[in-house]
Amino acid sequence: MQDVRWNDPRTSRYLGKSVPRLDGPGKVTGAAKYTYDMVLPGMLHAKVLRCPHANARVASIDASAAQRMPGVHAVITDIAGAGRFAGQEIAAVAADTEEIARDAIRAIKVQWEVEPHVVSTRRGMRDERRVGRPREATRGQDPESLWSSAAAVIEEEYYCPVREHLSLETHGLVVQWQEPDRATVWLSTQAVHGSRGELAGALGIPQQNVEVICEVMGGGFGSKFGPGVEGRIAARLSKMTGRPVKLMLERYDEQVASGNAPDALMRVKAAMSADGRLIALDSKIWGTPGNGNNSGIPMPYIYNVPNFKTWQAGVSTNTGGARAWRAPDRPPASFLMESVVDELANKLGLDPMRVRQLNQNNQVRNRQLELGAQLIGWENRNKAPGSGTGRYRRGMGCALSEWGGGMGQPCNCDVKIGTDGSVYVGIGTQDLGTGTRTYVGTIVAEDFGLPLSRVKADIGRSSLPVAGGSGGSVTAASVAPAVKDASMKARARFLEVAAGLMNTSVADLEMRDAKVLSKSNPANSMTFDQVCAKLPPGGIQVSGTTLASLQQGGVAGAQFVEVEVDTWTGRIQPIKVVAVQDCGYVLNKLTAESQLIGGVIQGLCMALLEDRKMDEPTGRMLNPNMETYKVLGSLEVPEIVPVLYETHDKVAGIGEPAVIPTAAACVNAVYNATGVRLRTLPMTPKRWFEATETNQ
Amino acid sequence: MPEEKSAKGELSRRQFIRASGAAVAASTVAGTLISANTKADAAPTVPAAIGAVDVSLKVNGKAHTLSLQPRVTLLDALRERLQITGPKRICDRGNCGGCTVMKDGKPIYACMMLAVDAHQSEILTVEGMGTPERMSVIQEKFVEHDGLMCGFCTPGFVTSVHAVLQKNPSATMDEIRRGCAGNICRCGTFNRVFEAAVAAARSGRGA
Ligand code: FES
Numbered sequence: 016m017q018d019v020r021w022n023d024p025r026t027s028r029y030l031g032k033s034v035p036r037l038d039g040p041g042k043v044t045g046a047a048k049y050t051y052d053m054v055l056p057g058m059l060h061a062k063v064l065r066c067p068h069a070n071a072r073v074a075s076i077d078a079s080a081a082q083r084m085p086g087v088h089a090v091i092t093d094i095a096g097a098g099r100f101a102g103q104e105i106a107a108v109a110a111d112t113e114e115i116a117r118d119a120i121r122a123i124k125v126q127w128e129v130e131p132h133v134v135s136t137r138r139g140m141r142d143e144r145r146v147g148r149p150r151e152a153t154r155g156q157d158p159e160s161l162w163s164s165a166a167a168v169i170e171e172e173y174y175c176p177v178r179e180h181l182s183l184e185t186h187g188l189v190v191q192w193q194e195p196d197r198a199t200v201w202l203s204t205q206a207v208h209g210s211r212g213e214l215a216g217a218l219g220i221p222q223q224n225v226e227v228i229c230e231v232m233g234g235g236f237g238s239k240f241g242p243g244v245e246g247r248i249a250a251r252l253s254k255m256t257g258r259p260v261k262l263m264l265e266r267y268d269e270q271v272a273s274g275n276a277p278d279a280l281m282r283v284k285a286a287m288s289a290d291g292r293l294i295a296l297d298s299k300i301w302g303t304p305g306n307g308n309n310s311g312i313p314m315p316y317i318y319n320v321p322n323f324k325t326w327q328a329g330v331s332t333n334t335g336g337a338r339a340w341r342a343p344d345r346p347p348a349s350f351l352m353e354s355v356v357d358e359l360a361n362k363l364g365l366d367p368m369r370v371r372q373l374n375q376n377n378q379v380r381n382r383q384l385e386l387g388a389q390l391i392g393w394e395n396r397n398k399a400p401g402s403g404t405g406r407y408r409r410g411m412g413c414a415l416s417e418w419g420g421g422m423g424q425p426c427n428c429d430v431k432i433g434t435d436g437s438v439y440v441g442i443g444t445q446d447l448g449t450g451t452r453t454y455v456g457t458i459v460a461e462d463f464g465l466p467l468s469r470v471k472a473d474i475g476r477s478s479l480p481v482a483g484g485s486g487g488s489v490t491a492a493s494v495a496p497a498v499k500d501a502s503m504k505a506r507a508r509f510l511e512v513a514a515g516l517m518n519t520s521v522a523d524l525e526m527r528d529a530k531v532l533s534k535s536n537p538a539n540s541m542t543f544d545q546v547c548a549k550l551p552p553g554g555i556q557v558s559g560t561t562l563a564s565l566q567q568g569g570v571a572g573a574q575f576v577e578v579e580v581d582t583w584t585g586r587i588q589p590i591k592v593v594a595v596q597d598c599g600y601v602l603n604k605l606t607a608e609s610q611l612i613g614g615v616i617q618g619l620c621m622a623l624l625e626d627r628k629m630d631e632p633t634g635r636m637l638n639p640n641m642e643t644y645k646v647l648g649s650l651e652v653p654e655i656v657p658v659l660y661e662t663h664d665k666v667a668g669i670g671e672p673a674v675i676p677t678a679a680a681c682v683n684a685v686y687n688a689t690g691v692r693l694r695t696l697p698m699t700p701k702r703w704f705e706a707t708e709t710n711q
Numbered sequence: 712m713p714e715e716k717s718a719k720g721e722l723s724r725r726q727f728i729r730a731s732g733a734a735v736a737a738s739t740v741a742g743t744l745i746s747a748n749t750k751a752d753a754a755p756t757v758p759a760a761i762g763a764v765d766v767s768l769k770v771n772g773k774a775h776t777l778s779l780q781p782r783v784t785l786l787d788a789l790r791e792r793l794q795i796t797g798p799k800r801i802c803d804r805g806n807c808g809g810c811t812v813m814k815d816g817k818p819i820y821a822c823m824m825l826a827v828d829a830h831q832s833e834i835l836t837v838e839g840m841g842t843p844e845r846m847s848v849i850q851e852k853f854v855e856h857d858g859l860m861c862g863f864c865t866p867g868f869v870t871s872v873h874a875v876l877q878k879n880p881s882a883t884m885d886e887i888r889r890g891c892a893g894n895i896c897r898c899g900t901f902n903r904v905f906e907a908a909v910a911a912a913r914s915g916r917g918a
């Protein structure tokens with residue numbers, strides 16, 4: 016077969032165009048059934064008893080009252096013998112209704128042996144037993160020897176707090192055990208295939224006997240790879256009772272126990288030459304991933320620093336465990352490095368955008384900076400930061416990003432063409448809201464010259480050909496090339512048949528408007544259905560695999576933010592964001608842009624609002640709900656300009672990178688607006704006022 | 712307590728009978744997701760509960776009488792008992808708007824109202840506004856403008872926009888933003904929700 020390439024967007028009908036998502040109609044009308052919406056006959060509801068203490072052993076547990084409650088069908092009390100954070104799973108029940116399950120949980124009596132706890136990074140880092148093995152790196156000369164020769168030096172502390180995923184559909188599942196050894200599981204997951212193993216393990220059956228279904232899911236952002244503790248609990252309860260069991264986490268459970276992004280406390284000293292080149296950097300970072308103590312913030316991230324010394328360590332605390340959070344570790348890395356660069360550039364009175372261009376080699380990013388500057392009107396920023404007057408002050412900032420987003424696990428894909436004209440494409444991937452299902456369909460529709468409505472795109476089940484989990488922005492770059500491979504193979508077979516029927520060569524044929532046409536003789540044509548009717552019995556069935564040649568990783572991004580600060584209240588309002596994102600070949604413009612917009616909004620949430628608050632005395636989370644764990648709402652969302660910056664003709668993933676630089680650009684914009692540098696996120700009004708007093 | 716025992720015995724019997732009757736499968740039809748469990752024979756088994764009272768609701772034009780414990784919220788009654796799962800349970804505490812429904816013509820958080828308090832009221836949910844094959848103008852515009860990603864917050868936004876446009880069919884951007892101020896979207900669809908709402912308002916075809 017000749018080289019497979021992506022369809023030319025100048026002549027394509029779907030690829031590279033804006034195509035409304037296939038599952039849109041189901042989602043807007045309530046017809047789409049999420050895991051949370053599943054109601055099966057005879058289904059039981061499970062609830063989990065969680066440790067109320069940050070660190071406590073279970074001395075005794077008495078579930079007899081719960082056992083005896085009418086409507087309670089199963090109780091398990093052996094999930095964990097101790098709670099190492101407030102919220103850890105200890106016991107669970109399955110009952111006829113949620114209300115009864117909640118009553119039963121309250122009826123379980125636990126005697127706790129409470130042990131001392133630490134829930135903050137700052138306290139944990141003072142105890143060396145809690146600090147993990149440091150990761151260190153050095154380059155060039157010892158920064159210590161260079162400070163005195165630099166034109167500008169800063170020495171500061173920055174802090175980015177723990178942030179939550181806050182998926183709107185909480186983690187959870189419905190397990191339907193089928194005697195003797197099978198199970199069907201509806202799971203809100205980022206990995207239908209990858210989740211089977213853990214569920215099968217909990218059920219003690221072979222992995223092949225577990226079918227995981229996730230047709231639509233309400234957000235994951237990195238937190239929904241495995242079925243997790245709740246998945247294993249529901250599996251056990253279903254097997255024990257022989258009934259379907261539904262276990263969806265409650266909002267509180269979700270926020271204390273289903274993952275978060277570690278915080279980052281950085282102490283840094285950095286230096287720049289008079290012409291704006293970074294000379295040296297010495298950084299130390301601590302962060303808590305909860306019970307573990309690993310840490311992985313890349314420093315100095317995208318910048319070329321000839322001489323540096325970096326050190327970082329994870330700090331173990333009695334808090335809920337971290338999980339991958341959209342572009343893991345990059346948003347804090349960007350906040351830290353972009354603040355440092357911005358501070359130094361401003362100290363020297365240099366244009367922060369030019370200084371960025373000087374200190375990193377990626378030419379795509381440097382061009383993106385030019386474009387973004389133009390779109391935001393960079394020349395209108397305050398040339399002297401904080402020089403504006405009046406109550407409301409505006410300013411602009413920028414920041415950069417880098418992300419992988421290439422191929423993950425190679426996938427398989429099936430394409431079938433029926434003699435009845437039916438077209439089917441199946442792949443065991445999942446759609447997190449990124450538009451996966453839609454491009455699975457459009458790739459095939461494009462190749463066959465069919466309207467999208469003629470293609471059945473089947474995803475979200477583990478009985479479909481294997482595909483990897485959706486993390487690391489690898490889905491599009493892994494799934495699309497497999498679909499394309501299968502589609503082109505099916506097309507080749509189809510055209511062979513058509514060529515025979517039409518007495519011409521395959522090379523002479525093209526397909527459009529559900530027809531097969533001879534290029535040399537327009538009068539010679541057949542409808543798609545006519546050709547299908549002549550296919551061999553059983554039609555065409557082919558499978559494809561990810562073609563590495565159709566994807567490429569490594570995406571660059573640049574963002575500009577304009578903010579307005581109310582100097583009377585300290586309130587910071589983003590006005591406009593320009594997000595220029597390297598994206599390779601665009602499969603669907605509409606959904607790709609939505610990814611950028613969504614990433615930016617999450618980045619703004621990080622800049623302005625998100626903060627998991629732990630209470631040191633009680634060891635509990637203070638804001639385990641959506642009222643006090645804040646995210647942006649409709650009155651705060653600014654104008655956002657997504658720019659798909661196409662650099663090559665291969666598919667790259669962009670699910671994550673847009674979230675990376677927004678917060679950093681926002682911090683820099685506040686400085687440009689008011690001359691006030693905030694070094695702790697989120698930038699609350701109180702912090703802005705405090706900073707006004709200390710660093711005007 | 713003899714009362715409780717007999718209650719338990721009764722419900723297990725009922726459950727057994729209902730559970731053995733229905734088969735369940737989810738299916739995707741022509742790209743729009745239509746799941747099973749919408750048929751009457753797949754109705755969930757709801758055990759008779761202690762202290763249950765009768766609640767009548769008219770939902771999307773259809774009258775229902777449910778036997779519910781007074782503590783059951785309107786949202787749970789819709790979702791668990793009637794399998795009207797367009798309204799989502801997200802925060803269950805009046806913080807997110809995902810459960811927004813129209814009650815007697817006004818948008819409310821269904822998680823913040825007990826079903827008994829909605830007795831004899833008329834409820835409209837996204838299911839009653841349109842179907843995948845025949846969407847309302849607002850629903851159509853949401854799809855066209857990509858005012859959704861994961862879609863979990865979407866029914867709430869569609870309902871809020873419905874409420875705004877019902878009040879003022881040519882609502883301004885500002886009114887639309889205010890109308891959606893009680894809705895949270897984690898995927899970040901706000902801008903396109905507003906675009907969709909403005910387009911619906913401009914279409915002149917009402918809510
Ligand atoms: S679920 Fe009702 S407002 Fe969030």
Ligand code: FES
Pocket residue numbers: 183233234448859860861862863864865895896897898899900
């Ligand atoms: S679309 Fe996912 S939360 Fe709004």
